[in-house]
Amino acid sequence: MADEFASASESNFFDLSGVLDSASAGLVLRMLAQRDPDTYAHSERVSRLAIKIGEELHLDTDDLETLRLGALLHDIGKISVNLGILNKPSKLESHEFKEVQNHTLLGFEFLQHLPGLEQYAVIARSHHERFDGAGYPDGLQGEAIPILARVIAVADSLDVMLNGRVYQKRRTPREIIDEVSKNMNTHFDPQVVNAVMNVWQSGALPLIEAESEQTD
Numbered sequence: 360m361a362d363e364f365a366s367a368s369e370s371n372f373f374d375l376s377g378v379l380d381s382a383s384a385g386l387v388l389r390m391l392a393q394r395d396p397d398t399y400a401h402s403e404r405v406s407r408l409a410i411k412i413g414e415e416l417h418l419d420t421d422d423l424e425t426l427r428l429g430a431l432l433h434d435i436g437k438i439s440v441n442l443g444i445l446n447k448p449s450k451l452e453s454h455e456f457k458e459v460q461n462h463t464l465l466g467f468e469f470l471q472h473l474p475g476l477e478q479y480a481v482i483a484r485s486h487h488e489r490f491d492g493a494g495y496p497d498g499l500q501g502e503a504i505p506i507l508a509r510v511i512a513v514a515d516s517l518d519v520m521l522n523g524r525v526y527q528k529r530r531t532p533r534e535i536i537d538e539v540s541k542n543m544n545t546h547f548d549p550q551v552v553n554a555v556m557n558v559w560q561s562g563a564l565p566l567i568e569a570e571s572e573q574t575d
């Protein structure tokens with residue numbers, strides 16, 4: 360009888376884990392939006408791009424949700440990087456460049472210690488790894504890089520090229536797509552690049568519309 364009561368009581372508890380995850384993520388993203396609106400806006404665009412690529416790769420629903428939120432949180436470590444460096448209009452000194460690169464490890468540490476957000480920590484850590492192993496912070500290569508981080512790496516670069524940065528001018532959709540395909544196997548996972556090509560050709564890549572061929 361006591362056992363029955365115990366199991367019935369336990370089953371009546373609401374499972375709040377999903378609610379708490381969303382609340383933590385919402386709070387963290389609000390902090391990012393207030394401190395660094397440009398990085399927040401970038402993260403929203405990266406999330407939209409990443410979802411389209413993830414759908415083309417036939418990721419399952421759980422992975423797509425992790426990808427959506429992981430993309431929103433991928434640059435969260437920038438919350439701890441000096442804004443003067445993040446917004447510096449000229450070329451960064453090498454120590455400044457190192458501080459910017461450190462946003463991967465800062466984001467990892469930050470998310471790893473937030474209950475419910477631990478699964479996004481590895482995305483924050485690995486989104487600047489390169490398929491050929493020449494990325495940072497760990498120099499991971501190929502499929503050793505988590506797939507969601509490989510998707511976000513491409514979506515991240517697409518957005519930076521599309522919208523420009525203080526140090527980099529905007530590029531046209533055709534230049535962007537050529538650049539992504541040129542970096543297949545070096546910077547980017549070829550299966551992710553192929554997915555980008557498919558989505559772009561169908562005209563469904565958010566923010567980047569396929570251009571009709573110029574005849575003149």
Ligand SMILES: [Fe+2]
Nearest residue numbers: 433434486487
């Ligand atoms: Fe980043």
Ligand SMILES: [Fe+2]
Nearest residue numbers: 401433434515
């Ligand atoms: Fe980014």
